[in-house]
Amino acid sequence: MCLALPCRIVELRPGDQALVDVAGVSREISLALVDDVALGDYVIVHVGYALTRLDPEEAEKTLALFAELGDGSWSEADVAGA
């Protein structure tokens, strides 16, 4: 089950690429499937693509939810597999 953990965009790169922060580790992903993503926005990632963009408010809610359900360690790490 792929968990929808929000990842923050920390750098925009040429060619529709971006760096996201996943529990302190940077990963390059493609932004080809989402529109109007800005630095600092949150996205949900699946196999190298940002699937959806989240409003900061929505992202905060989801992050709080993951924090509530787990101790946070698995939920953040799971994003690599999400």
Next chain:
Amino acid sequence: MEPGSLALTLTWDGKQIVAAEVVSTRPAVARALSGLPAARVLELIPRLFGLCPRAQEAAARLSLAAARGEQAASSAAAPALAVALEAIGEHLWWLLLDWPPLAGQRARQSEFLGWRQRLKRVADQAEAAALGGELAAWLGSERSPALDDDAAVAAGVLLPMLSAAEWAAHIGAESFAELPTFAGQPAETGVLARRAGDAAVAGLLAAGHRLQARLVARYADLRWLAQGLADRQRLVTWLDSTTLGDGCGLACVETARGTLLHQIQLDGDRIGRYVIVAPTEWNFHPQGSFVREIDARPAATRAKAVMAARRLVLSLDPCVACELRIRDA
């Protein structure tokens, strides 16, 4: 390894793969829902899952309604369309983004984007039917890619499409969510299981060409879904639920990757126990289709061993990332 992914370790002796091991560290999300107010779960579930949130939401709603003893059958039509559109999107992702790079081609990103936007815009039955027509036309013009699938593997059990009431007898053991079995054996779910009756799929299956059979089955599944967009009665067969005694409900919903099961045991108006069985648990069971089919597969080089494994992984379409390691025998 990273928690939340599947670790696949293969042992290769220079000629063939001689052993395969699957280790899953996926978190028990469903277990974490215990104790929450039941109503809140409906809001949480679609937020928790990234890939098939509509199917997860539908399964949560249906199982909760069944646990409460409510009749939910009449309301299955709307989620059925959302579930079908989601499955179509997942199949197109697979065919246009995932598969081409493994076949030495470029991902068809702009085509995928076009479909994704069209899928998102569907707001009513008439638009769904129109999109179904477009999709059917496109499928008619697509040539199913040829695959040098020369391996012939022994038949494995395919999971039948059961009603929720039939499922009730099969879910019991505490370990079922992590290690599901059907009639005591690991079984495969997904396009192959769903389309095994299709003539072309059945022929490939009989010859043991399961990779090619899954590829053909995925097109067959998409054709079925395209027709379903104009025929809601067809789509509602993908969702079912049943009450299992006092305060307990079970729902089964088909997704692109296979059967998704949700079972809720209420404790008053709170969740007493929540069980979610996702398709990946079946196909990447430690004795499931992945392990059975990769074991003894010939590979003259390490690169060929890696490619064989990556193709099989993609063919079985896990919903989480896989880390692949090749170990020398």
